[in-house]
Amino acid sequence: MGTPLLDVSNLTVAVGEGASAPRVLTDISFTLEPRGILGVIGGSGAGKSVLAKAIINWLESPLRVVTGKVMFEGRDILTMSDRETRLLRGKAIGYVGGNPSGALDPTMTVGAQIVEKLQAVEPGTSYRKAQERVVALLDAVRIPSSDQRFNEYPFQYSGGMMQRAMIVDALVSNPRLIVADSITQPLDVTVGAQILKLLRELRDEFDTSILFVSNSLPTVADVSDRVIVLDRGIAVEQQPTADLITSPRSAETRQLIDELPTLWAHDDRSRLKPASEDARPIMSVRDVSRNYALASRGLLNFGPKRILQAVRHVDFDIYEGENFGIVGESGCGKSTLTRLLTALEPPDTGQITFEGKDIFGRGKEGTRAFRRRMQLVLQDPYNSLPPRNSIGTIIGEPLVIHGLASRKERRSRVLEVMAEVGLPASLYEELPMVLTAGQRQRVNVGRALILEPRLMLMDETLSALGQTEQGQLLDLLEKLQAQHGVTYLYISHDIAMVRRVCARVAVMYLGEVVELAENETLFFNPGHPYSRALLSAAPTLESRRYRSEDCLLDGEPPSPIDLPSGCAFASRCPQAFDRCLIENPRLQSRGGLNRAACHLLDSENTVPKEVSA
Amino acid sequence: MHVGGGFIVFIVNFLIRRLAQGVIIVFLVSFLIFTLLRVIPGDPVRLMAGGMAPDHVIDQIAEDMGLRDPIPVQFVRYMGGVLQGDLGQSFIRPASGAAVGGASFDDNTRSERAEVFDLIADTAPFTLQLALLAMAFALIVALPVGIYGGLRPGKWPDRLALYMGSLFISLPNFWLGIVLALVLSVNLGWLPAIGYQGFAYTILPAIVLAVEIAPFLIRSLTVSVAQNMRENYISVAAIRGIGHRRIVMAHALKNASVPLLNLLGVQFSMLLGGVLVVEFIFDYPGLGLLTINAVLQRDFPLIQGIAIVTSAAFVVINIIVDLVATTIDPRLEY
Numbered sequence: 001m002g003t004p005l006l007d008v009s010n011l012t013v014a015v016g017e018g019a020s021a022p023r024v025l026t027d028i029s030f031t032l033e034p035r036g037i038l039g040v041i042g043g044s045g046a047g048k049s050v051l052a053k054a055i056i057n058w059l060e061s062p063l064r065v066v067t068g069k070v071m072f073e074g075r076d077i078l079t080m081s082d083r084e085t086r087l088l089r090g091k092a093i094g095y096v097g098g099n100p101s102g103a104l105d106p107t108m109t110v111g112a113q114i115v116e117k118l119q120a121v122e123p124g125t126s127y128r129k130a131q132e133r134v135v136a137l138l139d140a141v142r143i144p145s146s147d148q149r150f151n152e153y154p155f156q157y158s159g160g161m162m163q164r165a166m167i168v169d170a171l172v173s174n175p176r177l178i179v180a181d182s183i184t185q186p187l188d189v190t191v192g193a194q195i196l197k198l199l200r201e202l203r204d205e206f207d208t209s210i211l212f213v214s215n216s217l218p219t220v221a222d223v224s225d226r227v228i229v230l231d232r233g234i235a236v237e238q239q240p241t242a243d244l245i246t247s248p249r250s251a252e253t254r255q256l257i258d259e260l261p262t263l264w265a266h267d268d269r270s271r272l273k274p275a276s277e278d279a280r281p282i283m284s285v286r287d288v289s290r291n292y293a294l295a296s297r298g299l300l301n302f303g304p305k306r307i308l309q310a311v312r313h314v315d316f317d318i319y320e321g322e323n324f325g326i327v328g329e330s331g332c333g334k335s336t337l338t339r340l341l342t343a344l345e346p347p348d349t350g351q352i353t354f355e356g357k358d359i360f361g362r363g364k365e366g367t368r369a370f371r372r373r374m375q376l377v378l379q380d381p382y383n384s385l386p387p388r389n390s391i392g393t394i395i396g397e398p399l400v401i402h403g404l405a406s407r408k409e410r411r412s413r414v415l416e417v418m419a420e421v422g423l424p425a426s427l428y429e430e431l432p433m434v435l436t437a438g439q440r441q442r443v444n445v446g447r448a449l450i451l452e453p454r455l456m457l458m459d460e461t462l463s464a465l466g467q468t469e470q471g472q473l474l475d476l477l478e479k480l481q482a483q484h485g486v487t488y489l490y491i492s493h494d495i496a497m498v499r500r501v502c503a504r505v506a507v508m509y510l511g512e513v514v515e516l517a518e519n520e521t522l523f524f525n526p527g528h529p530y531s532r533a534l535l536s537a538a539p540t541l542e543s544r545r546y547r548s549e550d551c552l553l554d555g556e557p558p559s560p561i562d563l564p565s566g567c568a569f570a571s572r573c574p575q576a577f578d579r580c581l582i583e584n585p586r587l588q589s590r591g592g593l594n595r596a597a598c599h600l601l602d603s604e605n606t607v608p609k610e611v612s613a
Numbered sequence: 614m615h616v617g618g619g620f621i622v623f624i625v626n627f628l629i630r631r632l633a634q635g636v637i638i639v640f641l642v643s644f645l646i647f648t649l650l651r652v653i654p655g656d657p658v659r660l661m662a663g664g665m666a667p668d669h670v671i672d673q674i675a676e677d678m679g680l681r682d683p684i685p686v687q688f689v690r691y692m693g694g695v696l697q698g699d700l701g702q703s704f705i706r707p708a709s710g711a712a713v714g715g716a717s718f719d720d721n722t723r724s725e726r727a728e729v730f731d732l733i734a735d736t737a738p739f740t741l742q743l744a745l746l747a748m749a750f751a752l753i754v755a756l757p758v759g760i761y762g763g764l765r766p767g768k769w770p771d772r773l774a775l776y777m778g779s780l781f782i783s784l785p786n787f788w789l790g791i792v793l794a795l796v797l798s799v800n801l802g803w804l805p806a807i808g809y810q811g812f813a814y815t816i817l818p819a820i821v822l823a824v825e826i827a828p829f830l831i832r833s834l835t836v837s838v839a840q841n842m843r844e845n846y847i848s849v850a851a852i853r854g855i856g857h858r859r860i861v862m863a864h865a866l867k868n869a870s871v872p873l874l875n876l877l878g879v880q881f882s883m884l885l886g887g888v889l890v891v892e893f894i895f896d897y898p899g900l901g902l903l904t905i906n907a908v909l910q911r912d913f914p915l916i917q918g919i920a921i922v923t924s925a926a927f928v929v930i931n932i933i934v935d936l937v938a939t940t941i942d943p944r945l946e947y
Contacts, residue, residue: 056852058852086854086856087854089851089852089854090852090853090854090855091854095849095852095853097845097849099845102844102845102849103845103846104846104849105850105864105867105868106846106868106942106944107867107868107941107942108864108867116855116859116863117853117854117855120853120854120855120856121854153944155943155944169853173854
């Protein structure tokens with residue numbers, strides 16, 4: 001090993017002036033060798049982003065370095081002049097942040113801005129040369145048709161594409177170090193997995209060192225050679241990645257590892273109940289589709305109408321008393337399906353029945369009665385509660401809307417429900433602002449529960465909560481299910497949560513249910529390549545049953561406008577063959593309640609394992 | 614999309630759609646003005662023919678001019694003319710020049726009445742010149758003050774912008790006009806004030822108008838520059854190694870220019886349509902003065918003509934503004 005590329009010693013950062021100012025980072029020391037990837041892991045408030053910014057001397061007031069040095073190639077970054085820092089940042093150190101969508105000027109093309117950067121840090125580069133280099137790098141990060149993409153605007157890029165473009169922006173000046181701060185956080189897991197793979201390849205190809213900051217231990221472990229664990233500004237542990245996972249030295253690291261959900265190993269936190277085949281369906285979705293027509297791009301709006309196919313031929317049953325899950329990544333049609341299932345809008349074709357009756361069949365009154373029996377619990381604990389209404393009013397409001405209780409009854413009913421969801425009665429008159437995220441979700445559950453619904457639709461309800469709060473809320477939901485016999489429909493992008501809770505899972509991709517399977521089947525013997533890809537990309541430390549290298553080709557989902565004629569997943573599927581490009585597979589039974597839509601099953605199904613029900 | 618022929622298709626689509634909308638707007642404005650003018654009390658024929666004219670003469674003239682027909686019939690007839698570029702003839706003004714009150718109903722000279730189109734075509738250039746100069750003056754002040762204020766929020770340039778805006782906006786234009794005319798024209802003799810005999814006569818009213826609109830421009834610039842400087846892409850640009858000057862000039866100002874452009878469009882339309890007070894004070898022979906006189910004289914065809922022309926100008930200005938805004942920020946295409 002030669003001299004380290006980056007040598008941080010005794011770095012302490014405080015908020016504000018004075019000796020008693022609170023410390024955000026305390027006495028951090030580490031080195032990063034050329035070609036090394038160092039991971040920095042920590043929860044929110046651990047100081048990991050501050051560390052990333054300190055390394056490029058980007059601390060803004062009131063943040064302030066108290067002591068310490070950040071030596072980059074033998075020079076202290078913290079004592080450089082503004083001009084030196086600026087050139088160093090752009091040229092020798094590249095920075096990629098966690099918010100790719102807002103990282104470039106929306107009014108200029110992506111290519112022009114990367115060229116602009118290159119010309120700023122390497123004056124004298126001709127536009128032509130710069131453009132050639134940018135296009136070559138866009139190719140290197142596998143942005144398709146890079147020539148054309150060069151001339152597109154940031155808003156025409158998807159999140160994953162934009163993150164690739166930002167990596168190109170960091171790479172374009174041949175930096176020795178790239179600081180990657182939470183770069184996979186806003187991305188879908190399958191796209192995030194591709195970015196990680198790309199990062200490793202780039203290190204090998206361009207000899208760049210990487211400081212990789214993330215709040216997800218599996219993600220950090222995936223790319224890094226060494227890992228620093230930050231906890232409240234203190235580096236509690238620093239080890240090579242493999243050692244850190246197998247023999248963590250600090251309690252904080254052990255907790256991080258313990259909190260991680262497991263997909264395949266037995267998990268004590270599992271709340272799985274077996275699916276029952278003989279139960280009665282409470283809700284049936286029959287061949288439901290929903291399209292949205294967009295304005296044509298032709299002259300005078302003539303030319304083909306563009307149709308966005310948000311939900312395509314979705315068909316499943318939800319049985320009474322079960323936990324049913326719908327998983328999928330952004331753009332898979334979850335939100336549209338939620339709107340259909342809650343009767344916010346009718347499907348174009350197909351039928352949705354609840355307790356045997358069509359939810360749109362009986363006019364406005366019928367829909368209202370349906371909504372009483374079926375309640376939606378929303379995702380965002382912060383924006384889903386009216387900030388100026390008291391908690392009691394919020395929980396009691398559904399009673400007013402449905403005209404169910406007098407003023408007096410309402411109060412006692414609300415207090416009853418508050419006790420049931422674990423909110424102290426003293427909160428009745430308080431405003432939502434005093435609540436924690438977990439308590440807010442309890443309010444949301446409470447205001448759904450007060451109508452005594454038969455089915456509760458949980459739209460990413462647990463996504464915004466930490467592991468501990470998530471576990472507590474799941475306990476509560478389980479208790480309510482035992483007492484009231486409620487059925488839960490979970491809609492989520494989090495496959496680990498679904499693993500712990502849902503007896504049966506529908507996997508959606510581009511508007512279709514590509515697989516409908518019992519929990520164990522989905523995780524141990526998935527029938528659709530996309531399910532495997534999703535499992536291969538899920539953040540976990542377990543030895544994976546599926547490697548993302550084998551399960552997922554580069555590229556992103558096609559646009560839901562102008563869908564390809566064959567299987568929608570074919571463009572990313574390593575097992576796709578001729579037929580997949582021509583013919584869209586329909587869901588077919590794999591025995592029991594399990595169904596999947598893949599042509600590969602035809603060969604598998606020639607010898608049925610079980611007589612299908 | 615901007616790539617290849619897509620942009621041309623977009624422009625053509627855009628122009629066709631917006632012009633079609635514009636025609637509808639102008640049509641509705643015309644109908645509204647036309648109807649209102651005929652519903653309100655006061656018979657223009659009486660004004661034309663004079664107070665002394667006997668009733669049967671009044672009726673005869675009204676009949677000849679079609680003023681006794683149902684309003685929709687009159688409107689269709691009128692719009693038929695408009696489509697051929699004929700805005701009708703003034704009730705009051707003779708083609709020869711100065712306005713005359715119709716004191717005598719049998720005056721022979723009064724039969725030759727002025728074409729509304731000509732009246733507007735003669736005065737509009739003066740108003741256009743005044744509006745452009747006022748806009749230029751306002752921008753000369755607003756651009757540096759507003760941009761600098763936006764770049765230093767909470768510091769003295771920001772406060773300067775705020776105080777300047779407050780001061781300008783609280784000066785009544787008729788008062789400012791009179792004071793400036795008194796000081797610059799009467800006492801110092803630097804600039805001419807009343808009437809029009811050359812370009813210099815435009816300067817004083819333009820200054821008054823500039824003071825009136827500058828506060829809006831300053832405020833809009835300060836807010837949008839400050840807001841854009843807080844955007845993520847601005848702080849990231851510094852980390853990407855781009856110099857401060859370039860960040861401000863090429864990125865922050867470009868993004869801040871879209872709201873300013875929209876405001877300029879509105880302000881310019883306002884200047885074209887209604888600089889009534891200022892033109893009246895300085896006796897400036899523009900559209901505003903023409904409008905005031907037309908209203909005072911119940912010159913229906915002239916009022917209608919001015920309304921149609923100004924609403925058409927609004928439509929055109931809006932189309933231009935939106936088109937320019939789209940080329941600055943391509944997201945607006947969607």
